Amino acid sequence: MIRKKNMIPLITVSAAAVLLMLSLFIKPLIGLADNGDFYRIMHSVGIKYINNGESHYERYFGFTHVLYSLAFPNGVHYWTTEVPIVYASIWLNRLLFSNNTFDIRFLSLVYSLFYLAALYLLIRQNRHLPARYYFVFAIIYVIIFTDIGYSSYFNSFFGEPVSYVFLLLTWFISFHIVSQKMPSHWLLPLFWLSGLMLFGAKTQNVPIAIALGLMSLLFIRLRKDKLWRSLAIAGALVPIILGALILLSTPQDLRVINTYQTVFYGVLKNSPSPEQDLQQLGVNPDLAVLAGTNYFTKKTAISPDSPQLIKPFYSRITYSKIAWFYIQHPYRFLLKLQATAQHAADIRPLYLGNYVKSEHLPYGSVAHFSSLWSSMKKSILPHRLVFYFIFFMVYFAGAGAVWRSSPDSRRKIEASVYVLWGAAAILTFVIPVLGDGEADLSKHLFLFNVFFDLMLLSIVKWIIEAFSQQKENHAAQD
Template sequence: MKRLNKPENMILVLGLGIIIYLLFVRPFIGVADNGDFLRMMSTTGLNYYDAAESYADRFFNFSHSRFSYENLFKGFYPSSQIILVLIPRLIGGVFHGSYFDIRLLGAVYGLLLLGATWLLVKHNARGSYIAGLLLGGAILFVFYDIGYLAYFNSLFGEPVSMVFMLLTFAIGLRLTRMDRPTTKGLTVFFIAVLFLTCSKIQNAPIGIAFALIFLRFAALQGEGNWRKLALRFSAAIFLISILLYVTAPKDLKHINLYQTVFFGILNESPDVKGDLQDLGLPERLEVLAGTNYFQTDTAIKQDDPTLQADFYDQVSHKDVLFFYLKNPGRLIDNMKYAANNSMSIRPYYLGNYEKGENKPEGSLSYTYSVWSQFKNNHVPHTLGFLLVFYGVYFAGALFQYFRSRDIRGKVTGELMMLLGLIGIFSFLVPILGDGRADIGKHLFMFNVSFDMMVVTMFGWVLYKLAGTINLD
């Protein structure tokens, strides 16, 4: 009983209860497919369970708990998610060969989230019982919200990013708290960073940022060949991040370029022809301004052979970056648009219930959704608010950084500043890489970072209070 009374263990039990209630007790809650499932299904040997269901039933409106088995690797989408899906998929195939129950995957994500929660509470409560409970309560309130957990019962890549973001910082902070951090701990940290970076192609810049953190970790006084291992991990994650972007599927690059230019730069442009000229593209493409890659009524079809020479071979994301550097006002306009869509944890256009529940099409579950609803309805959706929020966060992080007198404190501060930088990356990358297309969903990692920053600031307040009053 003494062990159960520890804050981290009490929070673990509560978290387990929330996960079981939301994800494993009827009615089934998941997230409907918007077409993205196909990439992971073709890789991991899954297919839609009902081959005869209509388009409206398969996409957008209803979630699915059952998937049929197919041959592995009919296609290939590079992502660390493959490993996490294959484990329950192979286990499920042995014990339940008629169909794959997506809740097996949800259980994997749930265990990873519980592990991250336990580590964060255990190693960041600073010995205060009440502070540990309050910190754990904040984590349960924010990251166990249905807006996050519903993703667990789906084939989207978002939950991989979320759980490994939490695990990465939980493990990283634990290492900086140790007098003599171990190489085993550093290896586990690298694995977490690897899964985070490789979960989605848009996370590649995150890996490059963590390469710098590994360089800083090399300065810590760790056990064994700590310094050499940290340097090797730094080089490895840097190269893997570059490779992840370079080897991205050609079709995906085409989609992203189309969205970035026609649904981003040229969307509501005051001078479409001038923008095309700046990008080195022919004026005839002005008819595509404001269209997205998946529209069926465009004047020029997205796979028209002439677009290969006139568009796909002529422009790259480097050109997009230079365009925005030359026209910062246009970037700010799209940043304002992104900010207006930045506080939605969940995609409100994708249903949560299965069709068999007889709910209206696209119905959402609002059980345990206080945080996601508060953010969506009450937190300002403006660029100005985000600038103030980030300013306050970085001011606090820098204050702690310069007050730290030892290398461990400095590296801890740098790790927390990296959290803010990941949020900035995750805000800008969708704009530069996919325009305004499905911007709310593409800002998922921004939301994870934002929420982690909120909990971090709450934890910092608890830490300060614990030092001035008795919170034991």
């Protein structure tokens, strides 16, 4: 029985590998079309579209691309932990395929290897569950995390797959550290590195560094030797310092876009009094003519990149002003969170096509292979803020039950780690509307979806553990 149980992670991860192979590597390949964001990474690492004469219609939104041309890197314009991942895939491509042409499947291969390793470790971490539950639990892991809504990002230059695989790995490492009676010193640097890859993947991920720093402080209590304590204290400071550096290195053009959308497509969108809102933000109320527009809206009253907006608007708006505005208008903030909730179960942006043009499918065709979980989330879950409030309350109550379940300090640290991950999940729910308004919420809530799924599986695991413990207690009494 023990041997069969030990085979469960290998069997289920092998099934996940087959699903990835069928969807990402064998025609018809499934990927994700460019919405204009690919340029930041492609320009930095020296990747270009092969066909310079390709129309906007062919290049963006509707169709994916598999082959690109390799050129000289132009220097990192946008600092992100996606860059080393793409460089690794370019190295593999040059080694095994071509020095001039880049096949995006090599990037997908790198992501797939990280993902399969994370999936194996996460499934194996639950091997304490009774065998019959363990096998079903492992299958659920595969169905959820190998969903095409997640894996289609692997064949793209978006930053989401970096966030995805390293959230799974960092989640595993955090609980692995707590589970060890005498955790190895190398686990802490590994935790930092994985965490850096997570919060460094996208600017909106940076606040997660705070939760990781607090986790590192919790780990101090796991060992008493000086080296461990020094590493844990350093681990509390390093993520926050690196996170601040990442924010400071955000390109100016990206700051401008986000600022515009946070105000005009966030604060002012559906506002009953846009002129008054702008006055409260310290901005000329005449700019209310831009209310409800995003940076890429065509034919606006004033062009978003116009010099008219630099001093009167961009130089006056700060995120602290926006946060203070919402503090003063909590009902308006709740309305924005409700708008967020309407997209919170969207694992993938359905406005982006999944297939190459040569497949002769309609423009923007979306793949349905291995999409059970993403389809269920979109069609079954209530798209209401109150639902997510209840979900978080249940999750935190479960973490509280873990805290109370044992006097062991290690168990209490584990419960605290669950709470910090829950707090990080709340940040990923709130930050998109604060940092980019209501623009592209389906994509900006990608990481929240991963958090939601990990938290949901944690709740299921706690229920199984409680049920199994109850059965053991009854058996002992009999």
